[in-house]
Amino acid sequence: MSFKNIFCQDRVINLFQKAITNNHLAHAYIFAGQEGIGKTLFSKELAKAIFCQHSGADACDTCSHCQRIANDHFPDLVFILPEKNSRTIKIEQLRYLQDVLHVKPMESKYKIAVIQSADKMNEESSNCLLKTLEEPPSYAIIILIVTSLESVRETVRSRCQIIRFSPLSMAVVKDILVDRFQLDTKQAEQLAYLSNGSIERAVLLSSxxxxxxxxxxxxxxxxxxxxxxxxxxxxxxxxxxxxxxxxxxxxxxxxxxxxxxxxxxxxxxxxxxxxxxxxxxxxxxxxxxxxxxxxxxxxxxxxxxxxxxxxxxxxxxxxxxxxxxxxxxxxxxxxxxxxxxxxxxxx
Ligand SMILES: [Zn+2]
The missing domain is CATH 1.20.272 (Zinc Finger, Delta Prime; domain 3)
Structure with a gap:
């Protein structure tokens, strides 16, 4: 996979490819958009494009960095997800993130942290995150993934560059369901309509x-x-x-x-x-x-x-x-x- 496999987000891809080429990446981003449209997938592809050992603004998918990122085995990329049966990121997880970011990157010039469900934090967790955002290490890129921008505190929001993701078109959802999930065309079409542009929901509905x-x-x-x-x-x-x-x-x-x-x-x-x-x-x-x-x-x-x-x-x-x-x-x-x-x- 590389940016070529990200659908309906050309505007976002262009923006990041320019930032990578010009060395203008920000320290913190908020990826906002409805659930299941590929924000997390995009953040992984972005990490590959940034860390790829070959020059250019997209992943080569063959070098050691690209392959280890694909296998979730790269030390300078960390994902923070809510634990099972929990919707929110706990404060301990954010403290862990602080510790991780404190250590310099091991294999590249950046360290990327992706935080899921960053719009569903309590006061205590938000404050902890805010401290990290206030003084990020020079090599840090922090990505907050949210479905509702309104639920992110203004103090957090103002420190991040906001990137809005578009829902996927029905045709794209249908094609992905047929190609990657081997559904028959009729079922894929029906699920695409019901999913409202979200692959995650379409797959959930099918199973x-x-x-x-x-x-x-x-x-x-x-x-x-x-x-x-x-x-x-x-x-x-x-x-x-x-x-x-x-x-x-x-x-x-x-x-x-x-x-x-x-x-x-x-x-x-x-x-x-x-x-x-x-x-x-x-x-x-x-x-x-x-x-x-x-x-x-x-x-x-x-x-x-x-x-x-x-x-x-x-x-x-x-x-x-x-x-x-x-x-x-x-x-x-x-x-x-x-x-x-x-x-x-x-x-
Ligand atoms: Zn590569």
Whole structure:
């Protein structure tokens, strides 16, 4: 792999190739963009391009440095990831990073540290990171990978160069699923639509019950009635096996997938309503039903519903009671959709 295998990020690649050629790399970057579009993969390819023993602004993929980076075995490149079943980087991991950066590079003139989920740190961890960013060693390049730039503290943000990554196009996701994951074309196409430009989500969807869950959900929302409020929430928890999950983080990620499905469903209705033929319909195999449903809803109402769903998605990371969060979202949606006061569910 080299930059040639990074898709849809030409602007970012050009920027870094210029910086490498002109020796103008910054000490700290924030890579921002939705999950699963290749930010981590890019950081590895960038490290290869920087450390490659051959001259030029891309990796040769054959020298000892390139090969050892590909095998996660290069001493001047360190990745800091959240531990299993944790969403956040712990302070001990950042202290370890400080120690690592304190030691000069062993095989090159730079030392690169990539920190995953840097937008989900607590106060203590953020302060520790800030200290590192305030006085980085001259040879350090620190890359923070985030999905939400708004969640990064201003003091951290102001010390980094911000690089925004674009979602992948449907066609690219489909091709990657066929070429690298050997899915058949039809399945790859369907997953590409549902993944919203994220390879990670597409692969996740292909390897679990997720696709069936989503189809069930769409069919169920299409036939929802005003009085379904209470029973629908319970049905959701059962059908998506949310109650069966014991680890909170697993539960949270399942609820996130559920809320994203609501988002895609109502976005599809809006696309049908406005007749924007060039925008993709995610639930393509339910296109006719969505079209017909969209006739009974107003654009204004759909915008309001989408706002409710987006707010729930934002609150999910900070909310301990995810059952209640989901409950409230459904109640608000039904209230907007049916325009009358409906029974508030309780858990
Ligand atoms: Zn090389």
């Amino acid at each position: 679990s019950r997720a696709l069936e869950n989503k189809r069930w959900l769409v069919d169920r929302i299409l036939t929802l009635e005003m009085n379904d409020n209470l029973s629908f929430s319970k049905e959701l928890f059962d059908e998506w096996h949310i109650q069966d999950l014991e680890v909170l983080e697993e539960k949270r990620s399942q609820v996130k997938e559920l809320i994203l499905s609501f988002l895609l469903y109502y976005r599809d209705l809006l696309v049908c309503k406005t007749g924007e033929e060039n925008l993709p319909i995610h639930f393509i195999d339910r296109k006719e039903a969505l079209r017909s449903k969209s006739k009974s809803l107003s654009e204004d109402m759909l915008f309001h519903i989408l706002k409710v769903i987006k707010t729930s998605l934002e609150q999910l990371d900070h909310n301990a009671n995810i059952n209640l969060l989901l409950e409230n979202m459904i109640t608000k949606i039904l209230h907007l959709q049916f325009g009358r006061r409906i029974t508030q569910a309780t858990f």
